[in-house]
Amino acid sequence: QQQVKQSPQSLIVQKGGISIINCAYENTAFDYFPWYQQFPGKGPALLIAIRPDVSEKKEGRFTISFNKSAKQFSLHIMDSQPGDSATYFCAATVQGGSEKLVFGKGTKLTVNP
Amino acid sequence: GAGVSQSPSNKVTEKGKDVELRCDPISGHTALYWYRQSLGQGLEFLIYFQGNSAPDKSGLPSDRFSAERTGGSVSTLTIQRTQQEDSAVYLCASTQFTGDDTQYFGPGTRLTVL
Numbered sequence: 082q083q084q085v086k087q088s089p090q091s092l093i094v095q096k097g098g099i100s101i102i103n104c105a106y107e108n109t110a111f112d113y114f115p116w117y118q119q120f121p122g123k124g125p126a127l128l129i130a131i132r133p134d135v136s137e138k139k140e141g142r143f144t145i146s147f148n149k150s151a152k153q154f155s156l157h158i159m160d161s162q163p164g165d166s167a168t169y170f171c172a173a174t175v176q177g178g179s180e181k182l183v184f185g186k187g188t189k190l191t192v193n194p
Numbered sequence: 195g196a197g198v199s200q201s202p203s204n205k206v207t208e209k210g211k212d213v214e215l216r217c218d219p220i221s222g223h224t225a226l227y228w229y230r231q232s233l234g235q236g237l238e239f240l241i242y243f244q245g246n247s248a249p250d251k252s253g254l255p256s257d258r259f260s261a262e263r264t265g266g267s268v269s270t271l272t273i274q275r276t277q278q279e280d281s282a283v284y285l286c287a288s289t290q291f292t293g294d295d296t297q298y299f300g301p302g303t304r305l306t307v308l
Contacts, residue, residue, distance in 0.1 A: 087236075113295060124198070124285055124299030125237070170236060179242040179250040180295060181227065186236035 084108055087171050087185025094192050100158040102188045104171035107152065111173040115182070116145065116156050119168045128169070129156070161192045196220065198300035200286050206306045207276055215271045215303045219288030226269050227297060228261055231283040240284075243269060276307045 086105045094100045106114075112133055117125035131138045131145040131154065138145045144157040158165055168189050172182040199218045207213050219226050228240040239253040243263040254260070258276075263269040273280055283304050287297040 115296075117299075122301065124287075124301050126299065127296045130295075172237075176295065179244065180225075180289075180297075181239040181242055181250065181253070182229075182237070182297060183239070184229075184237040186234065 084183045085171060085173050085185045087188060089188060090186070091189045092191070094161045094190065096161065096163060096192055096194050098161050098192075100156075100161045100165070100190055100192070102156045102169055102171070102190075103153065104155065104185050105151075105153045106173050106183075108173070108175075108183075109152070110175045111183075113174050113176050113180070114145070114147065114154050115172050115174075116143075117170045117172060117184075119170065119187075125170060158190075161190075163192045163194050166190055166192050198286055198288055198298055200284075200300040200303050202303060203301065204304045204306075206308065208308050209278060210275055212272065212274045213276055213305065215273075215284050215305070217269045217271070217286030217288075217300060219267065219269070219286070220290075220298055221267075223288035223290050223298075224266070225289045226263055227287045227289075228269070228271050229285045229287065229299075231285055231302065233282075237285065240271070273305075276305075278307050281305055281307045 115130035116128045118128045119125040142159045147154045168187045171185040201216045226243045229237045241261045242250040258274045261271045283302040285302045287299045289297045
C-alpha cells in the first residue's frame with residue numbers, strides 16, 4: 082500500500098517558469114511533511130518542510146502548499162532555473178516515534194534553458 | 195563539518211554472496227536510518243537505530259537483511275545470500291533529534307547483484 086502518492090513522474094519546464102509537484106497521503110497521523118531534492122549520484126537533501134498547523138510555507142523560490150482536509154500537499158518552484166533540474170521527493174512521517182520517512186516515488190524535473 | 199559517509203560507493207557482487215555496507219553518521223547524531231532506493235520506486239525505509247533503544251526493523255524485506263550499530267556510531271547493513279532483486283542504492287541517514295528533525299543523507303552505496 083503506497084501511503085504517499087506523488088505526481089507527475091517527470092516534469093519539463095522552461096527557465097523562468099513555475100514547477101508544481103503534487104503529493105497525496107493516506108495516513109492522517111502524519112504530522113511532518115518534508116521535500117527532498119536529489120541530484121544524480123548524491124543522497125537526498127532536505128529542501129523545505131511543513132507541519133499541518135500551517136497551510137503554506139515559503140523559502141525563497143520554493144513554496145509548500147498544504148491542504149489538511151484533502152490530505153494533499155504540493156511543492157511550487159517559482160522562476161525555475163536549470164540548476165533546479167533534479168529529482169524531488171515528497172515524504173511524510175509521524176513525529177515522536179522513529180520518525181521513519183515514507184517517501185513518494187519522486188519527480189524528475191528538467192528545466193530547459 | 196563532515197556529513198554522513200558511506201562505503202563502498204559501489205559494490206558489484208555475484209548472486210548468493212554476502213555483502214556488508216558501512217555508514218558513518220554525522221558526529222553527535224543519535225539516530226541512524228537505512229533506506230533502499232530502487233529504480234522508479236522511491237526510497238523505502240529499512241531500519242532505524244536510536245541510542246540504546248531496540249532498533250525498529252519493521253522495514254527489512256527479509257531475514258537475509260540485518261544491521262547493527264556499534265558504539266552508537268558506525269552502522270553496518272549486511273545482506274546475506276544476495277539476490278538480483280537486492281540491486282539498489284542503499285542510503286544511510288542520521289539526525290540529531292534535538293529540535294532539528296532533518297534527516298541528513300549520505301551519498302549511498304550502489305549495489306549490483308549479477
